[in-house]
Amino acid sequence: MNIHGLLLLGILLSSLLTGVIIFFLREQSHRLRTWLNLLGAGLKLILVAALLWGIYHGQGYTLAFDFLPGIQFALGADANSVLFVALSSFLWFWTTLYAVGYLEDSPHRSRFFGFFSLCVTATTGIALSANLVTFLVFYELLTISTYPLVVHRGTPEAMRGGKIYLVYTLAGGTVLLLAVVWLHHLAGPVMFKERGVIQALVATHRGELQILFLLFMLGIGVKAAIVPLHGWLPKAMVAPAPVSSLLHAVAVVKAGAFGIVRIVYDVYGVENAAKLGVLPPLAIAAAVTIVYGSTLALFQDELKKRLAFSTVSQVSYIVLGVAILGPAAAIGGLIHLVHQGVMKITLFFGAGNYAETLGIHRVSEMNGVGRRMPLTTAAFTVAALGMIGVPPLAGYITKWYLKKGAITAGDEWVAVVLAVSSLLNAAYFLPILYRAWFLSPPKTWPQEHSFGKWETHWMLLTAPLVTAALVIWAGVFAESPYSPLAWVKLIVAREYGP
Amino acid sequence: MISSWSIALLILGPLAAAALAFTFPKQGRWMALASAMVTVGAVVALGREVLVGGVQTHHVGGWSAPLGIDLRADGLAVLMLGITALVSSAVTLYSPPYFLAEHDAEALHRGRYFWPLFLFLWTALNGLFLTADIFNLYVTLELLGFAAVALVALAGKREALTAAMRYLFVSLSASLFYLLGVALVYGQCATVDLPSLAAKAQPGPTLWVALALMTGGLLAKAALFPLHFWLPPAHANAPAPVSALLSALVVKGAFYILLRLWFEAFPALMTPAVAQVFGALGAGAILWGSVNALFQKRLKLLVAYSTVAQLGYLFLLFPLAAAREGGFLAWSGGLIFLGAHACAKTAMFLTAGNILHAAGHDRIKDLDGITHVLPISAFAFGLAGVSLVGLPPSGGFAGKWLLLSASLAQGQWWWVAVMLVGSLLAAAYIMRVLSHAFTNVSEPRRPHPIPPVMEWTALALAVLAVGLGLAASWPAELLHIGAPAALGGPGL
Numbered sequence: 001m002n003i004h005g006l007l008l009l010g011i012l013l014s015s016l017l018t019g020v021i022i023f024f025l026r027e028q029s030h031r032l033r034t035w036l037n038l039l040g041a042g043l044k045l046i047l048v049a050a051l052l053w054g055i056y057h058g059q060g061y062t063l064a065f066d067f068l069p070g071i072q073f074a075l076g077a078d079a080n081s082v083l084f085v086a087l088s089s090f091l092w093f094w095t096t097l098y099a100v101g102y103l104e105d106s107p108h109r110s111r112f113f114g115f116f117s118l119c120v121t122a123t124t125g126i127a128l129s130a131n132l133v134t135f136l137v138f139y140e141l142l143t144i145s146t147y148p149l150v151v152h153r154g155t156p157e158a159m160r161g162g163k164i165y166l167v168y169t170l171a172g173g174t175v176l177l178l179a180v181v182w183l184h185h186l187a188g189p190v191m192f193k194e195r196g197v198i199q200a201l202v203a204t205h206r207g208e209l210q211i212l213f214l215l216f217m218l219g220i221g222v223k224a225a226i227v228p229l230h231g232w233l234p235k236a237m238v239a240p241a242p243v244s245s246l247l248h249a250v251a252v253v254k255a256g257a258f259g260i261v262r263i264v265y266d267v268y269g270v271e272n273a274a275k276l277g278v279l280p281p282l283a284i285a286a287a288v289t290i291v292y293g294s295t296l297a298l299f300q301d302e303l304k305k306r307l308a309f310s311t312v313s314q315v316s317y318i319v320l321g322v323a324i325l326g327p328a329a330a331i332g333g334l335i336h337l338v339h340q341g342v343m344k345i346t347l348f349f350g351a352g353n354y355a356e357t358l359g360i361h362r363v364s365e366m367n368g369v370g371r372r373m374p375l376t377t378a379a380f381t382v383a384a385l386g387m388i389g390v391p392p393l394a395g396y397i398t399k400w401y402l403k404k405g406a407i408t409a410g411d412e413w414v415a416v417v418l419a420v421s422s423l424l425n426a427a428y429f430l431p432i433l434y435r436a437w438f439l440s441p442p443k444t445w446p447q448e449h450s451f452g453k454w455e456t457h458w459m460l461l462t463a464p465l466v467t468a469a470l471v472i473w474a475g476v477f478a479e480s481p482y483s484p485l486a487w488v489k490l491i492v493a494r495e496y497g498p
Numbered sequence: 499m500i501s502s503w504s505i506a507l508l509i510l511g512p513l514a515a516a517a518l519a520f521t522f523p524k525q526g527r528w529m530a531l532a533s534a535m536v537t538v539g540a541v542v543a544l545g546r547e548v549l550v551g552g553v554q555t556h557h558v559g560g561w562s563a564p565l566g567i568d569l570r571a572d573g574l575a576v577l578m579l580g581i582t583a584l585v586s587s588a589v590t591l592y593s594p595p596y597f598l599a600e601h602d603a604e605a606l607h608r609g610r611y612f613w614p615l616f617l618f619l620w621t622a623l624n625g626l627f628l629t630a631d632i633f634n635l636y637v638t639l640e641l642l643g644f645a646a647v648a649l650v651a652l653a654g655k656r657e658a659l660t661a662a663m664r665y666l667f668v669s670l671s672a673s674l675f676y677l678l679g680v681a682l683v684y685g686q687c688a689t690v691d692l693p694s695l696a697a698k699a700q701p702g703p704t705l706w707v708a709l710a711l712m713t714g715g716l717l718a719k720a721a722l723f724p725l726h727f728w729l730p731p732a733h734a735n736a737p738a739p740v741s742a743l744l745s746a747l748v749v750k751g752a753f754y755i756l757l758r759l760w761f762e763a764f765p766a767l768m769t770p771a772v773a774q775v776f777g778a779l780g781a782g783a784i785l786w787g788s789v790n791a792l793f794q795k796r797l798k799l800l801v802a803y804s805t806v807a808q809l810g811y812l813f814l815l816f817p818l819a820a821a822r823e824g825g826f827l828a829w830s831g832g833l834i835f836l837g838a839h840a841c842a843k844t845a846m847f848l849t850a851g852n853i854l855h856a857a858g859h860d861r862i863k864d865l866d867g868i869t870h871v872l873p874i875s876a877f878a879f880g881l882a883g884v885s886l887v888g889l890p891p892s893g894g895f896a897g898k899w900l901l902l903s904a905s906l907a908q909g910q911w912w913w914v915a916v917m918l919v920g921s922l923l924a925a926a927y928i929m930r931v932l933s934h935a936f937t938n939v940s941e942p943r944r945p946h947p948i949p950p951v952m953e954w955t956a957l958a959l960a961v962l963a964v965g966l967g968l969a970a971s972w973p974a975e976l977l978h979i980g981a982p983a984a985l986g987g988p989g990l
Contacts (some may be wrong), residue, residue, distance in 0.1 A: 067970065
């Protein structure tokens with residue numbers, strides 16, 4: 001433990017305390033709640049910036065205390081966690097702003113923002129966990145704190161979606177618990193460490209480690225929505241738009257993807273995993289998920305459902321990158337953690353704006369929406385093109401590195417999967433863009449609200465514009481030293497080493 | 499021996515308060531409050547003495563073991579005393595408004611009898627945890643049983659009286675079995691002192707019969723499956739604070755004696771077969787209790803069946819702690835689980851009491867919206883649920899983690915499966931209730947107002963149940979002191 005470690009605690013508390021205070025606010029304290037929310041989110045952003053600066057200058061951050069007998073509750077920040085924590089705190093800030101605008105005058109806002117803050121605390125905690133048990137703690141906290149958000153509307157449909165979500169995630173959590181206890185039995189307390197901690201066991205416990213890897217992937221794969229564990233994700237679409245955005249971009253699915261990164265790189269170590277022969281099955285599962293998700297997305301008329309299946313597909317790019325041996329693929333996978341986040345959150349913000357402003361929920365209702373809401377649709381378009389992988393946007397960078405990695409590793413079939421997926425991406429996104437820009441709008445929108453001189457509430461507009469700008473920046477300036485890509489290269493250099 | 503005024507206070511404090519509450523019925527709540535303060539102070543003091551100076555012994559009247567009565571406090575006893583003090587203090591704070599809130603003369607009347615009985619129960623529990631011989635354990639067990647039965651009957655309704663009657667029969671016959679066993683042991687070993695028994699006990703038919711009788715009686719009192727039949731009606735029909743005391747503490751008294759008997763007095767008789775039988779019954783309890791909880795229509799019955807299930811986990815301690823490797827892991831895991839369950843279950847029953855007061859019923863399917871008016875109670879229920887399910891970082895998680903680690907270390911993987919399935923079932927029955935916190939209601943209800951202290955006490959205990967997990971290494975350290983040698987000794 002060092003004094004700098006308190007910074008990690010501060011990062012967690014900035015949202016945890018905010019959440020706890022908000023729970024006790026009266027429903028009417030709208031202004032106070034909004035300020036608290038933004039204060040917490042802003043403070044976290046500043047603290048994370050300080051952390052970035054510190055890590056860049058070689059400062060180490062750890063914080064640990066006794067938890068279970070012989071096992072510590074340990075927080076730490078390595079390059080990997082900084083990537084995820086920076087992403088989540090940045091997107092949280094904008095999502096908070098968005099959510100304040102989105103939920104204006106709806107009931108139970110204190111409850112919503114309380115759990116919303118807890119949810120981000122959990123995500124940050126997952127990023128900052130320095131060992132498996134701490135990871136497990138925050139992983140389960142995430143499950144619990146997102147359930148109230150999914151069922152927030154309280155309709156029978158929401159309750160059903162929430163129930164399915166819980167069945168999947170709690171079952172996954174139980175499998176993960178088993179895997180964690182089992183690995184502790186084999187290897188003692190497991191601290192995350194670059195290149196893994198199980199070297200000594202590879203020769204002696206091969207079979208057990210293989211089973212364990214399967215258990216880990218089953219437990220975490222639920223959140224990462226790897227087929228066939230993805231069933232909850234489209235159902236969870238009943239949640240309000242800010243929740244869907246956060247769930248799909250940073251919180252739940254990303255926690256799953258990040259967990260897989262941790263297990264492969266910092267628990268098993270990618271070389272050990274390769275020796276155990278567990279990576280090819282993972283790559284195949286990811287590839288199947290990519291194609292399956294994209295294919296189903298084609299057939300969804302409901303916009304949020306289409307985006308949901310797109311998420312199922314896109315998150316597995318990360319898994320695919322991790323499962324293919326070699327630095328280039330690793331870069332492609334890890335960078336997609338960020339890229340998918342900013343792109344998907346923009347898309348969901350857009351979908352939310354359409355629903356909230358015009359009452360549009362279906363793709364078939366989107367004719368001419370670009371003329372009524374040009375800024376929102378522009379942001380939506382940038383993100384959609386990014387998803388397809390149009391250069392020079394963020395998604396292109398991902399696919400370029402993945403393809404290069406696959407070919408270097410001799411897995412040419414992956415390149416085929418990527419090409420098919422890009423085609424499918426185009427097939428389900430381009431018709432939307434075509435309708436939005438080139439077809440003429442209907443006489444009346446399903447349910448239009450007027451928000452004065454802007455096309456929608458300014459809070460709803462700011463967030464997608466900022467994130468869309470990020471999609472462009474992450475692509476155009478990818479090779480500059482101030483891009484997510486530069487950071488990811490640093491991580492990969494450490495995982496693969498000289 | 500100068501040692502430990504705190505041991506004496508732990509028994510005399512609540513006893514004096516009980517006598518005073520009986521004499522001055524209107525002042526009962528203040529007696530209980532005084533007793534709570536004295537007891538909490540004494541437990542803290544005793545805990546410090548034990549941590550610093552090891553096991554503390556107090557010879558009552560200055561006569562030592564074979565002639566006089568020994569009171570003894572090791573880490574386990576302190577832990578149990580601490581849990582008792584915590585739960586009882588919460589009940590002390592919760593009960594005055596609970597009994598006042600009903601506003602009828604009969605309720606006030608009930609309130610008057612509640613206090614002396616409750617304090618009496620507290621005395622009996624403290625005595626039980628401090629006793630170091632198996633005959634006095636019988637005495638405290640009997641006192642405990644009578645106080646508990648009377649408290650169940652306090653609710654005054656027909657179902658409560660029937661349940662109390664059934665409880666009384668079970669309790670009395672169980673005590674008789676136990677006493678018979680004690681007599682046989684005394685005939686065989688010529689002592690009833692726990693520490694000396696281990697040296698004198700020669701495994702043989704008499705001792706087996708004696709131990710079987712005692713164990714049978716205690717299992718009935720601890721409501722272990724399949725002897726749990728009396729528990730759900732008794733716990734569900736008692737007034738809320740009483741349900742809390744019964745589920746959190748009373749059944750654990752019998753469990754505590756079982757631990758002392760099998761691990762301290764007669765470890766030689768703890769064969770693997772015996773241990774597995776205990777475990778199998780525990781597993782049965784987990785599955786049977788949880789499945790039944792899933793199908794209950796009333797909240798308090800659901801919570802009561804959850805107790806049946808959670809008690810099962812405690813009995814997994816037997817097969818796991820009896821093995822050499824990782825024995826202490828399982829021992830501390832089981833007991834941390836016990837503490838977490840005590841806090842969580844108290845919180846749940848108190849919450850159920852709040853809901854009953856506010857809504858006038860506890861039918862689960864009609865709970866929509868009630869949680870909007872009792873947000874703190876709903877939150878308390880949720881937190882307590884987190885610990886019962888065993889989600890991290892709760893005390894329930896810490897306990898389960900240690901039990902799981904022990905099972906894996908010993909290759910007894912079948913308990914792993916039972917525990918994990920049990921967790922999922924627990925999540926299912928908790929969510930049955932909790933999902934009503936989020937549903938929409940068409941017409942807002944006008945509930946009876948609930949005094950804040952009733953909500954906050956429940957929340958405080960739920961927070962403790964979760965927080966215990968973060969501090970799980972403290973109780974583990976405490977349990978090292980005077981841990982039975984049969985575990986492979988401390989420091990494993």
